[in-house]
Amino acid sequence: KAGVTQTPRYLIKTRGQQVTLSCSPISGHRSVSWYQQTPGQGLQFLFEYFSETQRNKGNFPGRFSGRQFSNSRSEMNVSTLELGDSALYLCASSLAPGWADTQYFGPGTRLTVL
Amino acid sequence: KQEVTQIPAALSVPEGENLVLNCSFTDSAIYNLQWFRQDPGKGLTSLLLIQSSQREQTSGRLNASLDKSSGRSTLYIAASQPGDSATYLCAVSFGTGNQFYFGTGTSLTVIP
Numbered sequence: 745k746a747g748v749t750q751t752p753r754y755l756i757k758t759r760g761q762q763v764t765l766s767c768s769p770i771s772g773h774r775s776v777s778w779y780q781q782t783p784g785q786g787l788q789f790l791f792e793y794f795s796e797t798q799r800n801k802g803n804f805p806g807r808f809s810g811r812q813f814s815n816s817r818s819e820m821n822v823s824t825l826e827l828g829d830s831a832l833y834l835c836a837s838s839l840a841p842g843w844a845d846t847q848y849f850g851p852g853t854r855l856t857v858l
Numbered sequence: 859k860q861e862v863t864q865i866p867a868a869l870s871v872p873e874g875e876n877l878v879l880n881c882s883f884t885d886s887a888i889y890n891l892q893w894f895r896q897d898p899g900k901g902l903t904s905l906l907l908i909q910s911s912q913r914e915q916t917s918g919r920l921n922a923s924l925d926k927s928s929g930r931s932t933l934y935i936a937a938s939q940p941g942d943s944a945t946y947l948c949a950v951s952f953g954t955g956n957q958f959y960f961g962t963g964t965s966l967t968v969i970p
Contacts, residue, residue, distance in 0.1 A: 748901075775956055777956045777957070777958075779960075786960055786961075786962045787947065787949075787960035788960075789957050789958060789959070792956050792957055799956075800953075800956075800957040834901055834902065836902075836956070841956050845956070846892070846904045847958070849894075849902040849903070849904075850901050852900075
């Protein structure tokens, strides 16, 4: 069974540009969450999608947005990039939001903003 | 604000030693707790999931316990091996969704 895939794996952008990251969950998983990982702040929750609806959103500015498609694939977009957006962006999938559900993480997209 | 703390930040042990990693959280009303490992430059691998109604979970050489009243969880690794070298992260959720709050991790090095 294929794991969570994220594309691209590496990305270099300049300040002011925008970027779109993609996440394909494990087959059958309908919940997708996104996290940002930086050396200073660690892992921080961005948002969670289930059945194409955003269920939760972390404390990030409106420049960070996301969506989920009917096949459960998800994208996140960051507009007007800032240097501080340089991070590893991780996507996690699970069957559904719930207390008994293990989250499976993808390898991440490493974003560098110059 | 939910806070999750992990102690120690780094740990170096000789191969074969048993060890304990600690995780504490400020809100006892947790929904579940997961332990993950992360290898350098890689994503996270789930090790153990403890639901709020459970006290512990075991998988192979790993045992995780949960004490909600004291806001603590421990991950016990028996007979450590060099392949156990990684960063171990504790994550807690407080609702029915998948919004997890992560600790800063414990970097473990097992010396052959």
